[in-house]
Amino acid sequence: METPESNLLISAAPSRTAPTVTELAGKVFAAKVRRRSWLASLPVEEKYRRLLELQRMVSATRRAAGKPAPAPWPDAPAA
Amino acid sequence: MKLALQAINDLERAGLIRRPAIGGAMALLFHDEPVVTYDLDIFCLLPTTGLLVSLEPIYTALLARGFHAEAEAVVIGGVPVQFIPAYNPLVTEALELAVALSFDGVPVRVLTLEHLMAIMVQTNRPKDRERLAMLAGNPAIDESRLRAILARHDLLTAWKRLNPTS
Numbered sequence: 598m599e600t601p602e603s604n605l606l607i608s609a610a611p612s613r614t615a616p617t618v619t620e621l622a623g624k625v626f627a628a629k630v631r632r633r634s635w636l637a638s639l640p641v642e643e644k645y646r647r648l649l650e651l652q653r654m655v656s657a658t659r660r661a662a663g664k665p666a667p668a669p670w671p672d673a674p675a676a
Numbered sequence: 677m678k679l680a681l682q683a684i685n686d687l688e689r690a691g692l693i694r695r696p697a698i699g700g701a702m703a704l705l706f707h708d709e710p711v712v713t714y715d716l717d718i719f720c721l722l723p724t725t726g727l728l729v730s731l732e733p734i735y736t737a738l739l740a741r742g743f744h745a746e747a748e749a750v751v752i753g754g755v756p757v758q759f760i761p762a763y764n765p766l767v768t769e770a771l772e773l774a775v776a777l778s779f780d781g782v783p784v785r786v787l788t789l790e791h792l793m794a795i796m797v798q799t800n801r802p803k804d805r806e807r808l809a810m811l812a813g814n815p816a817i818d819e820s821r822l823r824a825i826l827a828r829h830d831l832l833t834a835w836k837r838l839n840p841t842s
Contacts, residue, residue, distance in 0.1 A: 630813075636709035637814065642780055645677065648710040655712050667714040670677070671754035 677702075677716065679753030681782040683738065684718055692733050694721040697774035697785035699760065699792065704807065706777055707789040708814055711807070715749060716757045719771055719787065731759055766794060766829045789814070790822040797831050797838065808838060 616624075636644070652669035659666040687693045698706070700717030722729050738750045749756035762768040770791035777786050787795075793811060796804035811817065826832045 633709050634815075637707075637816070641706050641777070644705050644710040645779070648705060648712070651710060651712045652714065668754075670714075 677753070677755050678780045678782055680716055680755045680757050681779055681784050683741070683743070683752050684757070685783065687734060687737060690737065691723060692737055693718075693759070694723060695771045695774065695785065696720040697771055697787050699770070699787045699795070701807070703787050703792055704811075706786045707792070707816055708811060711810070714756065716755050717760055718757055719760045719762060719767055721768070721771055722761045729761055731761070734759055764798075766791070766798060766825075766831075769825075769828075770795065788821075789816055790818055790825050793817070793822055794825045794829060794831055797826065797834050798829065800834065800838075805838060812839075 636647070639647075649670055649672060652667075656666040656669050684693075684696050688696055696718050697703075697720070698716065699719040700715065701711055701713035702716050704711060722731075735745060735750060738752065739745065743750050743752050745751075746756055749758045751757070760767075762771055770787045771785075773791065774785040774787050777784055789811075793808060796808050823832070826835050
C-alpha cells in the first residue's frame with residue numbers, strides 16, 4: 598500500500614551496515630501504516646474495546662489540562 | 677453500546693423509525709481503525725410523511741423506558757444516541773443500501789463506507805475532511821462505487837477539490 602510515509606523509503610539505495618536517518622524514519626512510517634491496516638482488520642467488538650480505551654485516555658488528558666472532558670462510555674455492554 | 681442497539685431495534689419494531697443505521701464515526705468502526713467519538717449517530721427514516729416531522733415519539737418512547745435525554749441525544753446504557761432523520765436524497769439512499777452486520781450478537785445496519793465518505797464530502801466540516809484523509813488508502817473502499825455515488829449526488833467536483841490528484 599503506497600502512502601506518503603512509505604515513500605520516504607529510499608529506493609535503489611546502496612547497501613550500508615547502518616541505516617540512514619531517512620531510512621529509519623521510513624521504516625517507522627511504514628510500520629505505522631501496517632499497524633493502522635491491522636487495526637482496521639480487527640473484529641468490531643475488539644475495535645469497540647479500543648475505542649473505550651481511547652475515550653478514557655482522551656478524557657484523562659483533557660482533565661489533566663484543565664479542560665472539560667466528555668464522559669467515557671461504560672465498559673461492560675449492558676444486556 | 678449493546679443496550680443502545682437493542683433499544684434502536686425495538687423502536688424499529690414498534691414502527692417509530694424505519695431502517696435505522698449507524699452513521700458517523702461509529703460506523704467507521706465497522707470499516708476502518710477505531711477513532712475517538714462520544715456519540716452514536718443513528719440515521720433513520722421517519723414514518724411521518726409530509727413536511728412536518730418530529731422526533732418526539734422516539735424520545736417519548738425512550739424516556740418511558742427510563743433512559744434520559746442529554747441535549748439532543750438520549751443516553752442509553754451510558755451511550756449518547758443521536759437520531760438523525762434522512763435529510764436529503766444521499767442520506768435516504770445511504771439508508772436504503774445500508775449493510776446488515778452485527779455487534780456483540782445484536783443485528784445492526786451500518787452505512788456503507790462509500791456512502792459515509794460521500795456524506796463527509798457533502799457535509800465538508802474540518803472533522804469530515806480529516807476523516808476522509810484518514811481513510812485514504814483503505815483497501816476496503818470500492819472506488820468505482822464511490823465515484824458512482826458522488827456522481828449521482830453532484831459531489832464529484834467537491835471530491836476533486838478535496839483530492840486534486842484523483
